[in-house]
Amino acid sequence: MCIRRRSLRAGACARYTRGMAFGCGKVILLGEHSVVYGRPALAASLASMGAEASAEPWPHARLEVEPWGVAFDVDAEQEEQPADAMQRAFRALLAGYGKPWPRARVRVQLSIPGAAGLGGSAALSVAVVRALDALRGSERTPEAVAAAALAAEYVFHGTPSGIDTAMAAGSGVALFRKDAPLEQVALERPLTLVVGHSGEVGQTKITVASVKQQYQRDPKKLEQTFGAIEALVLNARSALQHGDVADLGKLMSENQKLLNTLLLSTSRLEEMCKATENAGALGAKLTGGGGGGCMIALCAGPELAGPVLEALRKLGRDAFLVQVQP
Numbered sequence: 001m002c003i004r005r006r007s008l009r010a011g012a013c014a015r016y017t018r019g020m021a022f023g024c025g026k027v028i029l030l031g032e033h034s035v036v037y038g039r040p041a042l043a044a045s046l047a048s049m050g051a052e053a054s055a056e057p058w059p060h061a062r063l064e065v066e067p068w069g070v071a072f073d074v075d076a077e078q079e080e081q082p083a084d085a086m087q088r089a090f091r092a093l094l095a096g097y098g099k100p101w102p103r104a105r106v107r108v109q110l111s112i113p114g115a116a117g118l119g120g121s122a123a124l125s126v127a128v129v130r131a132l133d134a135l136r137g138s139e140r141t142p143e144a145v146a147a148a149a150l151a152a153e154y155v156f157h158g159t160p161s162g163i164d165t166a167m168a169a170g171s172g173v174a175l176f177r178k179d180a181p182l183e184q185v186a187l188e189r190p191l192t193l194v195v196g197h198s199g200e201v202g203q204t205k206i207t208v209a210s211v212k213q214q215y216q217r218d219p220k221k222l223e224q225t226f227g228a229i230e231a232l233v234l235n236a237r238s239a240l241q242h243g244d245v246a247d248l249g250k251l252m253s254e255n256q257k258l259l260n261t262l263l264l265s266t267s268r269l270e271e272m273c274k275a276t277e278n279a280g281a282l283g284a285k286l287t288g289g290g291g292g293g294c295m296i297a298l299c300a301g302p303e304l305a306g307p308v309l310e311a312l313r314k315l316g317r318d319a320f321l322v323q324v325q326p
């Protein structure tokens, strides 16, 4: 992955024209995993990174995904579920339109790495829904698109909270809570984040299942941890609203410690977080499911991000800069 500078603007995610559609990637600033248990989380939509889809009339349903080399036809009559998760996910999205399923060739171009914690599968699902909607001449609210796309997330991730599809269909920075309206957070100043890829596969389905197991073993302890994360999230929202990036950074690092106690970090992610903090980042943490995938490091401004990027490069990790605009 090359180093890229990205600028994210609110609203860009909503763009789509007839037959064409976009779904955003995302970074979770604080609150992953506890969000599955009804606690709030803060996330930013990545408006310039995600999935772009187009749909055209076709004799049957077909999905093509680049650069993953995915291409298959869907047999609507087939009773049993296919083994392949992507095929089951596409069928789940098509089923949302009722019978007969839409006959369309949907082509998706991804500009986001998969299994990285950046919401690739949700971006793909949202883009597919928007492309099919556009082909049918209909348009839904971001909330309705996210709800429709969730059918595929159940296939990919088991028990998703819905944060990934909400951010894939949404824009800007938001506080997400399961089964509640998305709350946009107005930023006082732009956010500068360095995203570093551990090179390890992020395994959201596995890490969510592991937290569930821990919860079943000791619900009281897990609720305590989730309560502590919730306090960090709510303080982080206030820090964002007041432009207090130093506080935000500290809260992110505290969140990382708690994620580590839930066995969601890896030695590589820990090393990356430490290296970026030593290089001047205000705080750092894994983002998304963990167990690999990406981490984020908050910088005081883009002019101070160079040493942070360099620190990750020295470790042999891919990294890029993201700016989230108010």
Ligand code: MEV
Pocket: 028, 031, 032, 033, 034, 035, 036, 117, 119, 157, 159, 160, 161, 162, 163, 164, 204, 208, 288, 289
């Ligand atoms: C994945 O991006 C975030 C998790 O909290 C899972 C979810 O909320 O669905 C790990």
